[in-house]
Amino acid sequence: GEGGKPAFSLRACAVPRCRPGCGARLISACAARHLPLPVRHAAGSMGHQQLYWSHPRKFGQGSRSCRVCSNRHGLIRKYGLNMCRQCFRQYAKDIGFVKLD
Structure with a gap:
């Protein structure tokens, strides 16, 4: 930024209801520390989307x-x-x- 000011806040963790002693300088850094990461499944594993309605229904009562x-x-x-x-x-x-x- 101009005037020698940093572009981000130097306050300690600004996320409400954060853990004491977080020490994160940026809100995004604090969020990265405290928010759960999305669960990624391995590419080879069979998830619900691959298994749902995957059984062939060409004949029989289910078809x-x-x-x-x-x-x-x-x-x-x-x-x-x-x-x-x-x-x-x-x-x-x-x-x-x-x-x-």
Whole structure:
């Protein structure tokens, strides 16, 4: 700076609620001492983002869901309906299914 003044404050640690005896001259230096560093994982390790939804779902019950409510249980696949039985009962008349007896 001009006039022989330093560009930073020479006060001791200016971070509120800092540990006594910190001795840091800059706020950023104090923050570097007291704030936790972000956790870095090794490049080869499998994290949550790599594992989430990574299992193949091309076939089986986990690959199919109801076209109406996305439920996976009680699925009626016949005639390409792909609806759970509850939704089928709800929409059977609209689709054109009629009880004979």
